[in-house]
Amino acid sequence: MFFRYKEGLCAHTRNAQAGCNKCIAVCSAQAIRSEGDFIAVNPHLCAGCGACSTVCPSGALSYDYPSPAQLGERIKAAIGAHYVACATPPLLVFHAHAGNSWPPHAIGMAVQSVASVGMDLWFAALAYGAANVTLLCPADEGPQNRQMLREQVGIAQAILAGLGYGEAGVRLLEHGFVSSPAQAAVPVRASFNVAADKRNTLDMALAHLYQHAPCPQQVTGLPAGSLYGGLALDKAACTLCMSCVGACPAAALQDGANAPQLRFIEANCVQCGLCVNSCPEDALALVPRMSFGSAVKSAVVINETTPFCCIRCNKPFGTLKLVETMLAKLGQHSAFSAHPERLQMCGDCRVIEMLQSKQ
Structure with missing residues (x-):
């Protein structure tokens, strides 16, 4: 299979309330459906583009062809080998088709699908010393994946701009030829390894980029739909x-x-x-x-707030605002209209008072 799914991390639905729906919305093969509080992926319909793993904010869905850790190891090794041979920071290009030509100091990183490479790996590559990460979008890429990549790159660029690196650190190339932008690399290269968990990798990469940022801001506004x-x-x-x-x-x-x-x-x-x-x-x-x-x-x-104490036993059981709201909404209900003070009692005292009143 092209993917791994961890239910415990999924933020799709809870208690019949809708939450994250990004993987279902982006899947062009309609291989993902809602199933209770979680999602279900039909592996026979899955085309292996990996867009679902890129938009997943929690890391519940991850790509597995290769896994983030395996691809991260390749990225780290390639950038490290480049620095052994040359001091000029490299340009890292993710591409899905052979036969491309690269400018000087560019590293081509072939992947099954460009849409499968997410923000965790982009930031990890920058932390490893890449001056720029370019996503070379193939001509036959579907419109949903193109739009998804535009949005994700927009979020990454906003984060980089807030750190003072400039937006050129990550870019999506849909037309034209790969060129080397005038972009400086992080002054100190990171040594961490890409983790299986997306949020862990993001935390390590962003912490490193923040530590060595030219002029970092404590808080940066992001576009709607961001994962932070x-x-x-x-x-x-x-x-x-x-x-x-x-x-x-x-x-x-x-x-x-x-x-x-x-x-x-x-x-x-x-x-x-x-x-x-x-x-x-x-x-x-x-x-x-x-x-x-x-x-x-x-x-x-x-x-x-201060706790509200039971009027019968003085045990704290809620808040004043909560009790006031219950009185306003339930005070006239047939179950409480004769004895609205029961709403000001804890569960035990309410039962005791009801039984005593029947004797």
Whole structure:
């Protein structure tokens, strides 16, 4: 098979709420379908283009012909061999057809499909010392894959521009001949190996590029549909019901354990939108951006409040905002209209009070 699929990383659907649909949308062979909370790939329909693995934000789908680790090893070895022979930073060209001619200091990297080579490998190549990564799009490439590559290159260029490298570090060549752009390579070449996990490779490559960047920005805005970003929270609307925490497939959103808190780890967020679609109060919105620094890997409290205590036993069981919302929405319901105070009790006390009132 051309692919590997890890259900545990998939951000497709949770609790009947729609999340990431990118692989299904980009598959020109219609080999991918929704199946419950996850997706299913028909290997007999799969054409092996690998576009699904390139758009997958979590790495749940990965290309396996060759695997990212195998292709990464080839890239690292080729760039290393170039520097042994020549001090001029190389241009790395991914192509799918033989018979191409390259300019001086260019390294041709033949692949099954250019659409299968994603952002993790582009940034890894730049971290290894390539001055530029060029994707040579074949004339017979389908329109869906072309558009996907344009969007992915646009995201990569925005990240590189935010680091001060300039947008020329990654480019998509749909027409014309390969040329060497005036682009400087990273001053210190990275030594890490491409991992099987896409996000791990991206983390290592981007951390290296950020460390040696000419003029890095802490935060760079990215186009919609990016695989990195933060969240905008309307604290006035949020009741801390934790629906978003239960829906988040990447553990980017977490509760406060013993305190009514909502915590967010931006580095984990894959911008799938499950939290936004699961929020009953419409209190969340995606903010596509690239953030650097240690804070993005730490759990940041984005909302908190004092706990609401049961009016019968004084045990904390929710938040004041949540109880007020329940009273407003359920107070007139036939189950509670006669005794709305039961909504201010914990589950145990509510049952005890109901049984005692029947005696």
